[in-house]
Amino acid sequence: MTSSPGTAQQAKSQLDAHVREIVEWHFNPATGCPFWLDYASKLGWDPRKSVQTFEDLKRFPLFEDDWLRGGPVRRWLPKGLEGKPLFVFETGGSTGVPKSRLTSEDFRIDYEMFSDTLPEKYFPRGSNWLMLGPSGPRRLRLAVEHLCQHRGGICFSVDLDPRWVIKLIKAGLTEEMHRYKEHVIDQAVTILTAGHNIQCMFTTPKLLEALAEELDNRGTSIRKIGITGVFAGGTEFTPQFTRFAMEELLGEGVYLTPTYGNTLMGLACSKPVGPRSDYKITYYAPQPRAVIEVVSFDDASKLVDYGKTGRVRLTTLTRETFIPGFLERDEGEREAPCEEYPWDGVSGVRPFRKLSASTTIGVY
Amino acid sequence: MLNLPILRWGQPYTSLEQDEVVHFLTGKPLARVSQANTGLLSRDMRHAERARRMLTEIPIGDLINMMKKAGDLYLSGTLAMGDGEQSPDDFARQQSASTGLPEHMCKANMSKNHFVLNNMDQILDALTRGLPLNILTQGYGIEERGVVVSYQAQCPVLGLVLPSNSPGVHTLWLPVIPMQIGLLLKPGPQEPWTPYRMAAAFYEAGVPREAIAIYPGGADVGAEVVRRANRCMIFGGTPTVERYKGDSRVQVHGPGFSKILLGDDVVDQWEKYIDIMADSIFLNSGRGCINCSGIWASRHTKKIAQALAEKLGPIEAKPPEDPQASIAAFTVPGAARAIWNSIDMRLHEPGVTHMTAPFGHRLVELERCGYLRPTIIHCDSPDRALSNTEYMYPFATVVECPQEQMLGKIGPTLVCSAITEDQQWRRQLMEARHIDRLNLGALPTIRLNWLQPHEGNIVEFLFRPRAFQTAV
Numbered sequence: 001m002t003s004s005p006g007t008a009q010q011a012k013s014q015l016d017a018h019v020r021e022i023v024e025w026h027f028n029p030a031t032g033c034p035f036w037l038d039y040a041s042k043l044g045w046d047p048r049k050s051v052q053t054f055e056d057l058k059r060f061p062l063f064e065d066d067w068l069r070g071g072p073v074r075r076w077l078p079k080g081l082e083g084k085p086l087f088v089f090e091t092g093g094s095t096g097v098p099k100s101r102l103t104s105e106d107f108r109i110d111y112e113m114f115s116d117t118l119p120e121k122y123f124p125r126g127s128n129w130l131m132l133g134p135s136g137p138r139r140l141r142l143a144v145e146h147l148c149q150h151r152g153g154i155c156f157s158v159d160l161d162p163r164w165v166i167k168l169i170k171a172g173l174t175e176e177m178h179r180y181k182e183h184v185i186d187q188a189v190t191i192l193t194a195g196h197n198i199q200c201m202f203t204t205p206k207l208l209e210a211l212a213e214e215l216d217n218r219g220t221s222i223r224k225i226g227i228t229g230v231f232a233g234g235t236e237f238t239p240q241f242t243r244f245a246m247e248e249l250l251g252e253g254v255y256l257t258p259t260y261g262n263t264l265m266g267l268a269c270s271k272p273v274g275p276r277s278d279y280k281i282t283y284y285a286p287q288p289r290a291v292i293e294v295v296s297f298d299d300a301s302k303l304v305d306y307g308k309t310g311r312v313r314l315t316t317l318t319r320e321t322f323i324p325g326f327l328e329r330d331e332g333e334r335e336a337p338c339e340e341y342p343w344d345g346v347s348g349v350r351p352f353r354k355l356s357a358s359t360t361i362g363v364y
Numbered sequence: 365m366l367n368l369p370i371l372r373w374g375q376p377y378t379s380l381e382q383d384e385v386v387h388f389l390t391g392k393p394l395a396r397v398s399q400a401n402t403g404l405l406s407r408d409m410r411h412a413e414r415a416r417r418m419l420t421e422i423p424i425g426d427l428i429n430m431m432k433k434a435g436d437l438y439l440s441g442t443l444a445m446g447d448g449e450q451s452p453d454d455f456a457r458q459q460s461a462s463t464g465l466p467e468h469m470c471k472a473n474m475s476k477n478h479f480v481l482n483n484m485d486q487i488l489d490a491l492t493r494g495l496p497l498n499i500l501t502q503g504y505g506i507e508e509r510g511v512v513v514s515y516q517a518q519c520p521v522l523g524l525v526l527p528s529n530s531p532g533v534h535t536l537w538l539p540v541i542p543m544q545i546g547l548l549l550k551p552g553p554q555e556p557w558t559p560y561r562m563a564a565a566f567y568e569a570g571v572p573r574e575a576i577a578i579y580p581g582g583a584d585v586g587a588e589v590v591r592r593a594n595r596c597m598i599f600g601g602t603p604t605v606e607r608y609k610g611d612s613r614v615q616v617h618g619p620g621f622s623k624i625l626l627g628d629d630v631v632d633q634w635e636k637y638i639d640i641m642a643d644s645i646f647l648n649s650g651r652g653c654i655n656c657s658g659i660w661a662s663r664h665t666k667k668i669a670q671a672l673a674e675k676l677g678p679i680e681a682k683p684p685e686d687p688q689a690s691i692a693a694f695t696v697p698g699a700a701r702a703i704w705n706s707i708d709m710r711l712h713e714p715g716v717t718h719m720t721a722p723f724g725h726r727l728v729e730l731e732r733c734g735y736l737r738p739t740i741i742h743c744d745s746p747d748r749a750l751s752n753t754e755y756m757y758p759f760a761t762v763v764e765c766p767q768e769q770m771l772g773k774i775g776p777t778l779v780c781s782a783i784t785e786d787q788q789w790r791r792q793l794m795e796a797r798h799i800d801r802l803n804l805g806a807l808p809t810i811r812l813n814w815l816q817p818h819e820g821n822i823v824e825f826l827f828r829p830r831a832f833q834t835a836v
Contacts, residue, residue, distance in 0.1 A: 178591070205403075209403040213406060238401070239380040239381070240380040244401055248403075248407060279380060
């Protein structure tokens with residue numbers, strides 16, 4: 001079902017108002033961060049005056065994620081947030097200096113909003129979770145734990161260093177990589193069979209497959225072991241994989257919710273996925289805090305038509321982070337607004353074809 | 365257009381991901397092929413043992429008869445194919461349209477496959493060196509000479525990661541089913557035709573559906589086949605060969621670097637052998653690993669290269685349906701140009717002469733594909749960069765090299781036709797461990813004897829002879 005013009009217009013007005021508020025925050029010397037204040041001083045125009053709508057953000061050149069590498073990380077700290085406890089989350093980093101994002105509350109807010117989308121039947125409040133994903137300096141690690149705590153549960157986790165996995169893959173040491181995966185799955189199975197009454201989990205497509213296989217080898221299954229809700233993420237979430245996971249790895253009684261996200265954006269939810277829609281996965285950003293657009297491969301300022309393929313362009317608009325248009329390493333098809341999310345979505349997300357040859361997908 | 369499903373041990377499964385196989389000249393879709401995800405394959409491997417179990421319930425003699433019937437069906441029958449059906453003519457047209465091989469060569473390949481299936485009893489007898497075949501079923505038995513022998517299957521199914529560009533390779537896996545080992549096939553993206561048609565023929569001939577699985581997909585699916593099958597046959601270039609070197613689970617079929625060596629005792633009569641040389645380079649569009657890519661001699665090499673260039677250089681690219689078409693198209697856009705560029709940049713080395721240059725451009729580019737016309741290069745020494753190269757078209761270098769240095773310089777050689785009566789050199793050739801198939805005398809490299817093993821004996825690859833005793 002598509003959204004009515006009224007709700008779409010309302011969402012657009014909210015987004016524009018949010019843009020004004022966030023631009024005012026980040027470019028006001030009393031509240032903004034050193035990076036953006038310095039940046040604005042070289043622009044030759046005043047963002048606080050010139051940016052009144054979301055479209056006005058296009059006046060900024062594309063954000064370059066390389067700006068996030070290295071220190072001092074406090075250049076990203078808005079003055080208005082000084083004194084708050086801070087976290088630094090890193091992306092990638094299998095070689096060289098990783099990109100980092102400074103944050104205080106955003107990951108909690110994003111995951112509390114996501115929590116509202118989880119069906120109670122399959123993700124019961126008070127139930128314990130397993131975080132079967134990356135450990136270390138990852139936003140995901142703390143965010144999933146917070147999600148679980150927010151819902152009244154206790155989160156168990158495993159040791160998993162994705163940077164090591166990527167190094168193994170790049171070195172062609174696939175057997176070592178599989179042994180490391182077995183080590184991770186072994187930790188997960190140990191937790192799941194230790195009487196902790198775990199009902200929900202986060203995982204990635206590859207780890208979900210590996211866990212299901214190992215449980216099958218032991219004469220049990222994800223469902224039989226007590227899991228009812230699986231929250232998962234990754235660009236490998238193709239319709240075919242989702243169908244395979246739902247039909248053969250999980251079966252009746254286990255709910256799967258694919259998501260799309262990263263350290264910079266937060267979390268985009270999908271519309272419920274299933275056979276009625278041929279397992280098509282359409283993601284919607286948590287607007288107005290983040291916006292996903294699908295833009296032309298040749299001109300990142302132009303949206304493609306609905307149903308057409310383009311590159312994913314991300315905008316992050318929170319008091320902690322301002323990213324006015326960043327080209328993701330993914331592509332997909334532009335999707336129309338729907339009733340639950342009266343703004344544009346993206347489906348068929350996959351690694352951007354021009355970059356995919358040089359991108360190593362590890363365990364997530 | 366046909367829709368070809370994944371075959372999960374015989375059960376059709378239509379994937380939500382499909383790959384279109386298109387006509388290389390027109391772009392017209394020929395088939396939509398369901399693409400497997402790796403998890404699907406690995407999950408289905410739980411049923412691999414069932415494939416062997418079901419096959420061992422059928423006597424090998426019966427399976428051999430099924431192969432003969434399947435051969436006839438494959439050659440002449442109209443068979444169920446995905447959501448449609450396929451006649452032999454459809455098959456040849458479709459295979460030609462996606463691989464670029466001329467149609468009459470596709471038909472010739474069908475005859476080769478048919479021959480192998482129809483002579484399966486003799487082939488197995490030769491490959492097992494006369495072993496009573498029930499020993500493969502039972503695991504042990506007594507040979508005619510009264511000795512107890514035991515052969516243990518090393519895998520329930522053989523994995524195959526098949527190529528797109530060389531429909532001739534399928535003969536290699538045809539003896540697997542009658543040895544009661546299942547087939548786990550990952551077809552080449554442009555050549556799904558043979559695996560599916562062969563599976564259809566096998567099924568119709570009575571082979572249990574549960575014995576054959578087909579998982580089309582990307583490189584990740586190929587890697588999963590290699591990882592999951594305890595014995596696997598794969599096809600690829602030199603990097604693939606290097607990657608799996610020493611891995612006893614994997615038999616890699618890569619470039620052949622096949623050669624003809626002319627001994628000093630016969631080289632003055634080189635004109636007698638020019639047809640053998642030309643056929644070895646050129647027949648079946650020069651695509652096979654058994655096609656000759658190097659002619660080595662100590663003298664007259666320029667004259668030999670000139671004669672080959674005059675014979676092969678004028679040959680033109682023709683449409684695939686033309687009965688006179690003799691070279692295959694490169695159907696991947698840009699592939700022909702990339703190959704030619706890699707040759708061209710090495711033509712400027714001193715001592716290297718492009719002998720086919722006077723016969724016109726070698727690279728012929730059409731809208732959606734490219735051709736490379738036969739190419740003969742002369743190298744005045746084995747040290748020239750082009751002297752030991754292979755490309756998948758009629759391409760050969762004629763290399764000047766003293767006879768006493770040849771065996772040290774030729775490198776790994778799949779087929780070596782050594783034309784010589786020099787007994788001492790013949791002895792050295794027999795001992796040369798970098799030569800796989802050795803032809804002594806005036807034999808083209810492309811002449812196969814089906815009763816001989818190819819790049820390792822498949823029986824030894826799939827079965828391990830071992831000690832076995834039983835208490836009376």
